[in-house]
Amino acid sequence: MPQVPLREESSTNRPLPPELIDYKPKRKVSKVLKQSFFPHIGLALVGILFLAPFAWLVITSLKSIDEIFAIPTVWWPEKLNWANYSGAVETIPFVRYTWNTIVICFFSVLGQLISAPLVAYALARMNFKGRNLIFFVMMGTMILPFQVTMIPVYVMFNNLGMIDTYLPLTLPNFFGAAFYIFMLRQFFLSIPFELTEAAKIDGASEFRIYWQIILPLSRPALYTVALFTFLGAWGDFLGPLIYLNDPDKWTLSVGLRAYIGEHDVEWGMLMAASTLFTVPIIILYFFVQRQFIQGITLTGFK
Structure with a gap:
């Protein structure tokens, strides 16, 4: 085969x-x-x-005064001068100024977290006559810089007898800031309306919907508002300089001027105090960075 x-x-x-x-x-x-x-x-x-x-x-x-102004530049000190930090804390009432700043920051953040979400919820989730007009007028206030309204606002607080108190620095936050209201409104619009409609069918009131549904879903945006408000109050220099006359009520940003004399500047202690002034901001950011990034990236998305 x-x-x-x-x-x-x-x-x-x-x-x-x-x-x-x-x-x-x-x-x-x-x-x-x-x-x-x-x-x-x-x-x-x-x-x-x-x-x-x-x-x-x-x-x-951490440098000595000679190393700070040395030519050529001294990139690393020969000996770490930790005395600048002890001198920075002892030269001015650093602890008192820190406490004053924390008090102002606390009430500023509290005021924004109470007022801004309420206004944003009304502009985003409730239908009423004139809503869009109110929103556009509110957005128009963002065009005016602080320098334009500084004198009229000062005169108003002076007539109310609030000068040399913390009220001019904290009370406006309880009426909401236009930028934070706008940001929260955009975030609230991204939440599905089916959730609130289902809650209304079950008999929930507007405040219950706001408190038990909207706010828990808006934590990233609320963290962002809290962080921005804290940073604004912590680093504010012009506000405390205008409204606070008593040195015992000064904040850290104003207290740093004490290192600048008439004829000389204590640069080492000024840099040490500035470092202590900056460290809390960095620590706070590390704690809320995830929520902060989510609040920025998710705002405005539907």
Whole structure:
């Protein structure tokens, strides 16, 4: 009988050459480098640029006065001068100024978290006549800078007898700021209306919907408002300078002027006090950074 020729081995069963076997992992590594490694390197370099001023502030706070003004520049002190920090705390009532600043920040944040969400909820989730007009008028107030309204507002608080108290610095926050109301309104609009409609069918009131549904879903935006308000009150210099006359009521931002004399400046202690002034902001950001980023990225998305 004639022999049947054997079929050639299918190409699918043939072993792959080594160069093809190693091709996929190399491609995967290259993809990881492009999508993860190189972007993170770029972000790290940008982060170093932003970190450089603060690092220079800390290094300068540990130098002696001769090293601060030395030419050529002394990049690292020969001996760490920790006395600048003790002198910074003892030269001015640092603890008192810190407490005054914390009190102002606390009531400022409390006022914004009470007033801004209420106004934003009304403008975003409730239908009433003139809602859009009120919203546009409120947005128009953002055009006016603080310098334009500074004198009329001062005259108003002076007639009310509130000068040299913390009320001019905290009371306006209980009426809401236009920027925070706008940001919360955009976030509230991104929450599905089906949730509130279902709650209304079940008999829930507007305040119950606001308190038990809207606010729990809006924590990232509320964290963002709280952080922005805290930063604004913590670093405010012009407000306390205008309204506070008693040195015992000064805040840290105003108290730092004590290191600037008529003829000289205590640069070492000023840099040390500025470092202590900046550290709480950095610590606070690390605690709320995730909620802060969510509040920024999710605001305005439907």
